[in-house]
Amino acid sequence: MSGLKLRNTVKKFTQVQVIHGVDLxxxxxxxxxxxxxxxxxxxxxxxxxxxxxETTEGTIHIGEREVTKMDPAERGVAMVFQTYALYPHMTVAENMGFGLKMNGFPKEEINAKVTEASRILRLDDYLKRKPKALSGGQRQRVAIGRAIVRGPEVFLFDEPLSNLDAELRVEMRVEIARLHKEIGATMIYVTHDQVEAMTLADKIVVLRAGKIEQVGAPMDLYRDPDNRFVAGFIGSPSMNFCAGTFAAGGIRVEGFGIDHLAPPSSLTDAQKDVIVGVRPQHIKIDPSGSTHMVEHSESLGGVSYVYLRADNGERITVEAGEEAPAKNGDRVGLAIEIDRAMVFDAATEARIR
Incomplete structure (x- = not known):
């Protein structure tokens, strides 16, 4: 197996640049x-x-090899797509071994590799079935098995769970995590679902408009985001944001009902307009208050979410216990864990620490 390096990688489609100098x-x-x-x-x-x-500018290394201009077949990668792309007339075993067969591998070696892949993916009972006799999750495992038999240096997954229902998505997340632990391969996984990112990744790369916003371990990004975008994207439900004003040594945040939040040490008098973020689980509802109106509440069994509107119109989500502590239309107050609040520059959206 091998690691990977990207250096100043750029992608342009005619005059439109979609990847902007990525280093990773x-x-x-x-x-x-x-x-x-x-x-x-x-x-x-x-x-x-x-x-x-094609990479317009920059270089890509897999292990010690520069692969920027190499054909896909020469790079030592295997890709699992959003669509399974299985041959309907072939059995599971034939689908998994087809690439090796086309490359002239001996039948005995193909069988050995398919047998090992099916063991890892728990497909032994399905090797003689055709795709139409499989569930969506089983088909995706076959697609992953087809990648495993190639013995690549790097596995690439392009939103592989998007076509599955919610229950199967959870099941396949566990399968992919187990697969990574068993074979220890380098894996790069694309998703728009931050829950998948948080549960699977050793490292998360947060992208926006073709640029890297932040790179780090899942909990590092959750606890210490560099900007408002990362803070809002990582974590479910999303972080609450309200406008704040820095004056007289403290920050006033009307949407949260905060009159005096101690400013970060780097905040100066020149930075008057800020954004303050607080996660839903760091806010509690105060039934004796009257600063916010309950617009809607959701009870999901073990947790509930209450959606509030402040008097200035800003909206706030609160994570509560099994049952929502207030009804729609009630007026309530907030009890905020002030030490968990994060402050961002209103103009640049960068974190102020």
Whole structure:
């Protein structure tokens, strides 16, 4: 297995630039997730690594080899797509071994590799079935098995769970995490779902508009985001943000009902307009208050979410216990864990620490 390095990688489609000078190191055996909203360039970057998109500028290294101009087949990567792309007339075993067969591998070696892949993916009972006799999750495992038999240096996953229902998505997340632990391969995984990113990744790369916003371990990004975008994208439900004003040595945040928040040490008098962020689980509802109106509440069994509107119109989400502590239309107050609040520059959206 091998790690991967991107250096000043750029992708342009005629006059439109979609990847802007990306630098990234992925260690050997690391599970790296590219995450970001639709159109941020994550799939394009993955396809550049695979060789399915030409790299306009910069270099890509897999292990010690520069692969920037190599054909996809020469790069030592295997890609699992959103669609399973299985041959309907072939059995599971034939689908998994077809690539090796086309490359002239001996039948005995193909059988051995398919047998090992089916063991890892728990497909032994399905090897003689055709795709139409499989569930969506089983088909995706076959697609992953087809990648495993190639013995690649790097596995690439392009939103592989998007076509599955919610229950199967959870099941396949566990399967992919187990697969990574068993074979120890370098894996790069693209998703727009930050829950998948948080649960699977050793390292998350947050992308926006073709640029890297932040790179780090999942909980590092959650606890210490560099800017408002990362703070809002990582974590579910999303962080609450309200406008604040810095004056007289403290920050006033009307939306949260905060009159005096101690400012970060680097905040100066010149930075008067700020954004303050607080996660839903760091806010509690005070039934004796009257600063916010309950617009809607959701009870999901073990947790509930209450959606509030402040008197200035700003909206806030609160994570509560099994049952919502207030009804729609009630007026309530907030009890905020002030030490958990984060402050961002209103103009640049950068974190103020």
């Amino acid at each position: 190191d992925i260690a050997d055996g690391e599970f790296c997730v590219f995450v970001g909203p639709s159109g941020c360039g994550k799939s394009t970057l993955l396809r550049m690594i695979a060789g399915l998109e």
